[in-house]
């Protein structure tokens with residue numbers, strides 16, 4: 001996988017040379033290049049931003065600098081497109097992302113069988129965009145080329161994603177949470193880690209990925225984990241985990257995952273597909289106050 005990152009603070013990404021991502025780069029699984037957006041400026045101040053049209057606080061990143069940079073990295077010739085700039089503001093949520101929401105569900109279900117795609121994906125972190133999820137990470141882990149553009153200040157000119165979408169590029173905008181950061185760099189690091197750890201050969205133990213929270217078609221929060229000793233400072237590991245009875249251990253963990261998800265993320269319970277739940281799952285959910293006779297659980 002080739003990953004380009006464009007930022008006014010490319011040094012920020014030196015951290016990606018550490019840890020597992022550093023090893024993955026050494027192994028040739030990923031090739032990460034951080035570019036300085038200011039390298040595509042022509043003025044003496046290397047300015048990348050300007051005041052917002054229509055007034056308001058802060059500065060907005062200029063489209064001309066971004067387009068010179070992105071055209072070069074995406075091997076595109078500059079052109080003029082016909083776009084309606086008054087189009088639905090939801091457009092920023094990406095037609096591609098909406099389209100891919102469905103395929104992401106399919107992909108999550110067959111994560112290992114999805115072929116890699118040659119179409120580059122251009123990703124802009126943006127606090128006003130849809131939330132980045134494990135499904136997005138799974139889907140993007142099948143791309144051959146990801147290009148991240150880090151905004152700063154009050155953000156970037158809205159025509160940048162609009163233009164590249166009109167050019168046929170798969171453009172995504174994602175928020176990593178309901179809070180505002182100073183720029184996209186942290187958000188890109190988060191997305192990058194979530195995506196690259198799914199690459200075949202990246203993690204030592206692929207099974208650990210399958211069991212994780214948010215993974216799979218019927219995603220739950222993961223059960224609690226313990227290691228030795230069995231009694232630590234008076235707190236004991238649950239007996240059943242020491243029983244050696246794998247079926248009982250699996251059931252205990254599954255019930256714990258259901259109970260934990262019910263308490264912390266009932267929205268994930270509501271999204272479960274009842275036809276994929278076994279008898280014991282249904283019993284546990286009913287005891288937790290859910291009706292499980294329809295397509296999805298409903299709170300009683």
Ligand code: ADE
Nearest residue numbers: 125126127175176181187
């Ligand atoms: N840029 C600033 N805040 C952000 C957020 N929450 N997610 C993605 N990009 C951002």
